[in-house]
Each structure stands twice: as structure tokens, then as C-alpha cells.
Amino acid sequence: MTQARALRSASFFTFKVADFLRSVTIKDIALAAGVSIKTVSRVLNREPYVRDTIRERVWQLVEQFEYQPHPAARSLGGRRTYSIGLILEVPETYSYVKRLIDGVFDVCETRRYSLLLRPGHEALKAAEVKKYVRQTRVDGVILPAPIGDSEEVTRTLTEMEVPFAQLSPRNIRADWMSARPNDEAACRELLHEIYALGHRRVGFIKGLRGHGSTVRRLQGYWDSVNELGFDIDPNLVVDGAFDFESGHAGAMALLNLQEPPTVIVASNDDMAHGAIVAARERNLSVPNDLSVVGFDDSPVAKQTFPSLTTMRQPIYEMAQALTNMLLDKLHGLDIQEKVREYSCELIRRDSLKALA
Amino acid sequence: MTQARALRSASFFTFKVADFLRSVTIKDIALAAGVSIKTVSRVLNREPYVRDTIRERVWQLVEQFEYQPHPAARSLGGRRTYSIGLILEVPETYSYVKRLIDGVFDVCETRRYSLLLRPGHEALKAAEVKKYVRQTRVDGVILPAPIGDSEEVTRTLTEMEVPFAQLSPRNIRADWMSARPNDEAACRELLHEIYALGHRRVGFIKGLRGHGSTVRRLQGYWDSVNELGFDIDPNLVVDGAFDFESGHAGAMALLNLQEPPTVIVASNDDMAHGAIVAARERNLSVPNDLSVVGFDDSPVAKQTFPSLTTMRQPIYEMAQALTNMLLDKLHGLDIQEKVREYSCELIRRDSLKALA
DNA sequence: ACGATTTATGACAACGTTGTCAACCCGTGT
DNA sequence: ACACGGGTTGACAACGTTGTCATAAATCGT
Structure with a gap:
């Protein structure tokens, strides 16, 4: 009971400057709400045995703090990962996507990383990317064109200090990792x-x-x-x-x-x-x-x-290089040649012929 | 020092019957090798300051036990997730895959699950699936055809007690979750x-x-x-x-x-x-x-x-239904209608005409 | 031979949740 | 007044790693 009592008297939560960079945890919510972390956990997981008034207060704080439970902690505590696998065989027909996915995945597998997929759409809002990164806590992100061209998205990732690597970006920046065809x-x-x-x-x-x-x-x-x-x-x-x-x-x-x-x-x-x-x-x-x-x-x-x-275009090779660069960066290595260009190859078939 | 000393004298590791179902952890390896968990951690992460003899012994035990570090524990302890995101915009052209991915992802997002992608290929070996599941510890798996038709793969998942759901399987089994067009x-x-x-x-x-x-x-x-x-x-x-x-x-x-x-x-x-x-x-x-x-x-x-x-075919709807079923199952809910069939819709265009 | 490094090792805390269980609160029936 | 019982709550352990730090052992320079 000591914890809760101490907290209750503390009430009227204030931000500590030292905590500035630390992300919000269940403790912060508990502290602010004047309840134990277990009670917050109950609310989050929609378990019974919490008074409605408390329930409401907790939800409100969760929204206010934009609190996102740490997936790894949930996994470890809860003995499940809250993730599912999609074993996807992309038919040869769909090969741009196939070559891209394969390139990224192969490197991830070799280097023991997991690959979290996030489908994009025409105008993926920066807010959605932010939510995705905060929820999953991915260490870095691969941005194929045209998503990497959204100034809003790259700014958001930069602000969140989440490294990213771009495939075929529009504007080449020497200080950002990218790969593109020549x-x-x-x-x-x-x-x-x-x-x-x-x-x-x-x-x-x-x-x-x-x-x-x-x-x-x-x-x-x-x-x-x-x-x-x-x-x-x-x-x-x-x-x-x-x-x-x-x-x-x-x-x-x-x-x-x-x-x-x-x-x-x-x-x-x-x-x-x-x-x-x-x-x-x-x-x-x-x-x-x-x-x-x-x-x-x-x-x-x-x-x-x-x-x-x-x-x-050598998509597979570009995807591999991009992923390796990103992982190197995550391991604190110095990336030489952040911006890489790959040669295309002329495939001669039947639709081009000498002028009669 | 107490831990290591106790372990060293224990040596000649024996399996405890009670641990039968528990998966192998770093402690088991440490116990078997007669060293501390920290030393095992050092070996696994290729850190310096471990004698070569010990290094070798640990690797050998890791292989013998088929030990896989728990990703959530690594995340929590290491303050990084060892995962990266791929924000993928599948062009409209590739829409079978797009509709499938979107359906699965949308449900995952709503229900706060992560989606771990694993590209398949023609003959994905059951061993690879096993390794993937053991590494990532996904709670369940979605198997689009034809991967779900591999008897070897489904048997492996069954043995590992990892629930799965199939899209368009060949053999319909009343006790397995599946969705398919009519x-x-x-x-x-x-x-x-x-x-x-x-x-x-x-x-x-x-x-x-x-x-x-x-x-x-x-x-x-x-x-x-x-x-x-x-x-x-x-x-x-x-x-x-x-x-x-x-x-x-x-x-x-x-x-x-x-x-x-x-x-x-x-x-x-x-x-x-x-x-x-x-x-x-x-x-x-x-x-x-x-x-x-x-x-x-x-x-x-x-x-x-x-x-x-x-x-x-209503791919998106089938993917959604499949994912929802799988997650329901993971939450211990009883699935009514495990086997679902979806109606197709005739799209009339120009290639079919009355016989002259 | 002896202090100063460098190498090697383990104890222990920390990470942020969920699971377990004891206990408190409060209305009810006696 | 008092046992009973269900709703409510929190303390604490557990999950399986990595980070930090103290310290033992080996090596080096003199």
C-alpha cells in the first residue's frame, strides 16, 4: 500500500526535467493518476475490478501523455509477444515488391533483426508513421520511394531520432542514407x-x-x-x-x-x-x-x-545495401558512402528496332 | 561468484523433467557451461574478454540446445528492439498482395499487434519456418496458399503449438482456421x-x-x-x-x-x-x-x-477475417465457424460475348 | 619482486510490463 | 456487533536479457 499512498499525496503531477528524454512508462501514468501500476495495467487491458472513475482518469492521462506500453515489456511479463507472422510468398509476377522485400529480409535474417511491416498508402500521414514507430519501437526504418520523399515524414523521424534509409529518394542529401539506380x-x-x-x-x-x-x-x-x-x-x-x-x-x-x-x-x-x-x-x-x-x-x-x-534496376541489391547501412548505423558504425548509386542494365528484347 | 561456483560443481548437466516444456534460456546454457549468464551473453554478442575455450564450449551448447535468445528480453535489457520497420507502399498494380497485406495489417493495428513479415519461396522448408517462429516467437502465423498446403509446415507449427490460419488451403479441415473463395x-x-x-x-x-x-x-x-x-x-x-x-x-x-x-x-x-x-x-x-x-x-x-x-475474390475481407480469427484464438476465445467461404463477384468487361 | 595494466569473470541492478496473491473495503444477513 | 463474500486495490515476484561495476587473474615493465 505504501506506493499508492505516497503517490496519492504526491498527486498534481509535475514533469521532472531529468525525465525529458525518457519515454512515458506505466509508472508515470500510475503516479499521475495516484494509483498503482497494476491498476493502470488493468485499465489498459480492459480487465474488471477497477472503479469507473479511476478507469476514466487513467484513460485520460494515457491520451494526454500519449502513453504507449512497451511491447517488449508486455511480451516478457505477459509470456506472449503480441505479434503474428505473415509468411508471404509473393508470386514472381509481383517482382518489384518481391525483390525489395527479399533484399531487406535477407539482411535482417542474417543479422538477427525482425522485420515489421507497415503498409503505406498514397498519403501516409506523418502522424501515422509516428504512431507506428512509437507503438512498435522499431530501431530504424526503411523508406522506399515515394514515402521517403515526404518532408513531413522524414522530419518526424529525425525529431524522434529514429534512423531511416531511403530507396530512390527525390532529393539526395549527403547526410542521409540512400540507394538509387543511376x-x-x-x-x-x-x-x-x-x-x-x-x-x-x-x-x-x-x-x-x-x-x-x-x-x-x-x-x-x-x-x-x-x-x-x-x-x-x-x-x-x-x-x-x-x-x-x-x-x-x-x-x-x-x-x-x-x-x-x-x-x-x-x-x-x-x-x-x-x-x-x-x-x-x-x-x-x-x-x-x-x-x-x-x-x-x-x-x-x-x-x-x-x-x-x-x-x-538492381532492386534486390539496393534493398540489401540499404538495410546493411541502416543496421550498421544502429550499431554505431561509421557509414562511409551514405549515398549510393547502382547501375541499371539494358535488357534487349523485341520492342526496339533500327529505324527502317 | 557464488553462482558460477555452484554451477561449476554441478557440471555434467542433466535435464529436469519439470522444465520439459519451458524453452531454453540463457541460464540453461550458463548452467551447462559452468559459467555465468553474463559470460554467455558476451559470447552470443561477440563481445571481447572471454577465453577461447569457453567461447567454443558455449557455442557448442547453444547449438546443441538450439538456444534462441528471447527477443523481448533482449529489447528490454538492451534498450533497443532489434527490429526495423519497412514502410511499404505496394503500387496498385500489385493488388493481390496489397489487398492481402492490408487486410492482415489493418486488423493487427486495430488490435495492437505487430506484423512480422517472412517472405516465402516456392519450397519453404519446415525447418526455416521453425527457426523463424523460434527466433521471433510470434504468437501465431498467417499462411496464404500455397505455403499452408505444406503438410510439413503445418505439422511443425502444430507440434510447436503455434496457432495458424490458412488462406485458400487445398484440404479443408474443420478443426483448422481457414478462409477461401467459393x-x-x-x-x-x-x-x-x-x-x-x-x-x-x-x-x-x-x-x-x-x-x-x-x-x-x-x-x-x-x-x-x-x-x-x-x-x-x-x-x-x-x-x-x-x-x-x-x-x-x-x-x-x-x-x-x-x-x-x-x-x-x-x-x-x-x-x-x-x-x-x-x-x-x-x-x-x-x-x-x-x-x-x-x-x-x-x-x-x-x-x-x-x-x-x-x-x-474478396481478398481483403478474407485476410481480415483470418487475422481476426487467429487473434481471437490467441485470446482463448472459442471460434465459431473456423472454416469460412467467401463469395466471388462476376466482373463483366469486354472479353466475353454471346456466341454469334 | 612488485606495482600497473590489461584481460577475464560474475554479482547485481535495470528494463517495463503482467501474474499472483494477500488484504482492504463495504454492504448484507444474522 | 460480527462473520461473510464479492468488488477493488496494491505489493511483489517474475519474465530473460543487457548494462554497470567490482574484482580476480594474467601479463607487463622495471
Whole structure:
């Protein structure tokens, strides 16, 4: 009883300056509420035998302090982990995600870390990320594009002092860990190949607005146009969103030009697929009347007719490197080369052909 | 020093019967090795200041006992979780996986559980699953097909007393938790529609051998053939593997028949896509000369030309239900309806048309 | 031979919860 | 007044590691 009595008289909780950085624990709530930690535990776990007035007071303090029970302590005390496993076999078809997950997981397994999955969506709020990190207490986070491009998210993680590593970020910062393909150079390489095959009028379908690879691939396009002497025409560059539909629409726009291109470079394979379908609808034969190339070497590249010539990204290797960097950082090691760039590889298939 | 001395004299470790079910802890290793737990900890974490002879002895015992440090205890003691987060935005394109992950995660988040991802591959060994579960100590596991069909895996989990729930298992067991689409009925519904449109000769491309949905969809096909009076011809049923290539090959085989079918039912959308491409290569117009239908309503269904008529599975709902069942079970609740079946929905697009 | 390092080791506290159990409170029936 | 009993509460142990620190043992320099 001593604890509770002492606490009750203490009441009117005050923050101790020394506790500034320590995270809130069940003791803090108990102290503030003037009850024992066990009672707080009962409230949190919705167990019976707590007066309603106390229940309410505790919940209120929990919200006020944004208290999150420590999962490891719950596990240890409660003899269960409050976690479940998802053994997921991603079919080969879904390989961008597969290669990414595999790369991250393989390193985690080797280095005896667990991998906590958090699905993202278009506009994942920083508040959700914060809640996720506070709840799970992960030591670090991997941020594939485009989530890593949210200034709000990276700021939140920085404030929480949770290290993160980005895959294909838009803005490269020398002091942040990241890995990305050599989009610009890869695009130039692709355009050299196209030039060598005699094409001079090249259409370009951009990726999702704001995505790092979008910007860099476009830059590679313009560089090549200037360097090699392709036709310079702003109408040859159209918007896209990395999906089939936008590729289809973009290709239609390009084919409707007074002087249409002889080859279309799409910023990824899904859009290239859309372009191929668009060409077919216009009764153009690919690659005889129009060549089409993509980026990624995603599974769809082998399924189009004709099959797609494309630049492959080494996703698996990037994911591994990123995870290793993050774990090194967590172990206090000094990371040399925080920013890493990986070469793409040109995969030659049937959709690109010399100009007749 | 007392601890170590007592232990040293104990030596020649013996198992206590009472400890039979308790998992091995660092204390057991220390006792067996005749050293303190701190020394074992040093060895495990590759810290300096341990004699090589002791190091070796400890590692040997660790292997012998298959000792795995408790992650929660490590977290709590070490002030870090040894886990990292992967905030993954699965593009809409990859939606089977996306819907599955989202369903599982959403329930986990609501019920304050963490989700530990373990990528699977074609033949995930039971030994790997065992290691994964022992390492992470997850309370339960979700097993999407086809991993849940491995007798070796389910037996291992049963032996470890780790509850699991299966998505689309091949063999339905009344005492195991599972969710699956109503493949058989869905297939019959599809064939009724086909019948109503005047078709009498229906080709069928099977799914991956051994997969539960493969078996049940095929069963639905034969049921309908008998019930409605379609042409009965074993040659109209060909093998497939749920991927584009096998769909393409299967369709080619069907179209090469003396009397080819007027409609092809593929056991999923990727194969239906392959069938459409095959038809085009044979200069057949879909759906005028040949109708094609699929299963899943995967993203590719909107990207084929013509777009695919297909049966949509409620993956998200099934994943949610499965996770809820599993968590209920973990909380000792009685699960009514362990085996659940979900209705599919016919999505009418352009690839199925009345027989001319 | 002897103090000064360096190596090696263990005792013990700490981490933040939950589980167990004793005990208090308060209304009820006698 | 008093035993009884269920609702309510808190003290304390337990969970299995790692961190801290004291100290013993081995090695080194003189």
C-alpha cells in the first residue's frame, strides 16, 4: 500500500526535467493518476475490478501523455509477444515488391533483426508513421520511394531520432542514407542505343510527378537530346503516372502529334505496356512502325507483344545495401558512402528496332 | 561468484523433467557451461574478454540446445528492439498482395499487434519456418496458399503449438482456421453465364498443380459441364501454372484442337492474359472469334485488350477475417465457424460475348 | 619482486510490463 | 456487533536479457 499512498499525496503531477528524454512508462501514468501500476495495467487491458472513475482518469492521462506500453515489456511479463507472422510468398509476377522485400529480409535474417511491416498508402500521414514507430519501437526504418520523399515524414523521424534509409529518394542529401539506380546515366545509355539505331525523334512519357526517378530519367532524356542531337520539341515529352492507363494516354497524345516520334521511351514498364496497346489500337506495328522501351524490367516486360526492351534496376541489391547501412548505423558504425548509386542494365528484347 | 561456483560443481548437466516444456534460456546454457549468464551473453554478442575455450564450449551448447535468445528480453535489457520497420507502399498494380497485406495489417493495428513479415519461396522448408517462429516467437502465423498446403509446415507449427490460419488451403479441415473463395460455386456461376450466352464448347486452363483453388475451380467446371450439358471432352482441359506463359501455352494447345472451344476459362487473370495474346497471335479476334474469362480481377484484367471479364475474390475481407480469427484464438476465445467461404463477384468487361 | 595494466569473470541492478496473491473495503444477513 | 463474500486495490515476484561495476587473474615493465 505504501506506493499508492505516497503517490496519492504526491498527486498534481509535475514533469521532472531529468525525465525529458525518457519515454512515458506505466509508472508515470500510475503516479499521475495516484494509483498503482497494476491498476493502470488493468485499465489498459480492459480487465474488471477497477472503479469507473479511476478507469476514466487513467484513460485520460494515457491520451494526454500519449502513453504507449512497451511491447517488449508486455511480451516478457505477459509470456506472449503480441505479434503474428505473415509468411508471404509473393508470386514472381509481383517482382518489384518481391525483390525489395527479399533484399531487406535477407539482411535482417542474417543479422538477427525482425522485420515489421507497415503498409503505406498514397498519403501516409506523418502522424501515422509516428504512431507506428512509437507503438512498435522499431530501431530504424526503411523508406522506399515515394514515402521517403515526404518532408513531413522524414522530419518526424529525425525529431524522434529514429534512423531511416531511403530507396530512390527525390532529393539526395549527403547526410542521409540512400540507394538509387543511376537513372540519369541509364536513360542516357538507352538513348545512345536508340541513336545508334537511327532514331532521331524520341517521345518521352514521364513518371509520377515528384518521384525521384521521374526527375532523373527526364533529366537524362534532355541531356541526351542536347548531346546527341535528337529533335528538340517540348511536345515530345508528356506526363505519366507510372501506371498502364497513363502510359496509354501519353502514347496516344504522342501519336496524335503532327509529326509523331519513331520511338517512345516510357519511364517504366507499365506505361510502356500502355504505349504498346495504344500503338496497336492505332494499327501501328511495334517495333516496325514504332519502337517502345521501358524501365524496370518488371514481369510485364516479358508479357507484352512484342516483349519489351527495358532498363533493369538492381532492386534486390539496393534493398540489401540499404538495410546493411541502416543496421550498421544502429550499431554505431561509421557509414562511409551514405549515398549510393547502382547501375541499371539494358535488357534487349523485341520492342526496339533500327529505324527502317 | 557464488553462482558460477555452484554451477561449476554441478557440471555434467542433466535435464529436469519439470522444465520439459519451458524453452531454453540463457541460464540453461550458463548452467551447462559452468559459467555465468553474463559470460554467455558476451559470447552470443561477440563481445571481447572471454577465453577461447569457453567461447567454443558455449557455442557448442547453444547449438546443441538450439538456444534462441528471447527477443523481448533482449529489447528490454538492451534498450533497443532489434527490429526495423519497412514502410511499404505496394503500387496498385500489385493488388493481390496489397489487398492481402492490408487486410492482415489493418486488423493487427486495430488490435495492437505487430506484423512480422517472412517472405516465402516456392519450397519453404519446415525447418526455416521453425527457426523463424523460434527466433521471433510470434504468437501465431498467417499462411496464404500455397505455403499452408505444406503438410510439413503445418505439422511443425502444430507440434510447436503455434496457432495458424490458412488462406485458400487445398484440404479443408474443420478443426483448422481457414478462409477461401467459393471457387466451385463461382466457377459454376461463370459457366452459367457462358451457357446463357450460347456457348457449348468451353476450354479450361487449370491453375498450379496442387493449389486448392485449382482443384475447386476445376471441380466447378466439371459440375457445370455435366449439369448444363456442355461438350464433354477431356482435351478441352489443359494444364496451367497461374502465370502468363502457361496461359499462353495452354490456350495455344486448345486452339490447336480439331474442334477448338468458343470460349476459354482460365483459372486466373494472368493466364487469361496469356490466352488473349495467344488468340491475337492466331489472328483470332477476342471476343468475336473467341471469348476469354479469368479469375481474381487482378490489375491486369483492366489492361488487356479487350479488358477481361473475371470473377473477383474478396481478398481483403478474407485476410481480415483470418487475422481476426487467429487473434481471437490467441485470446482463448472459442471460434465459431473456423472454416469460412467467401463469395466471388462476376466482373463483366469486354472479353466475353454471346456466341454469334 | 612488485606495482600497473590489461584481460577475464560474475554479482547485481535495470528494463517495463503482467501474474499472483494477500488484504482492504463495504454492504448484507444474522 | 460480527462473520461473510464479492468488488477493488496494491505489493511483489517474475519474465530473460543487457548494462554497470567490482574484482580476480594474467601479463607487463622495471
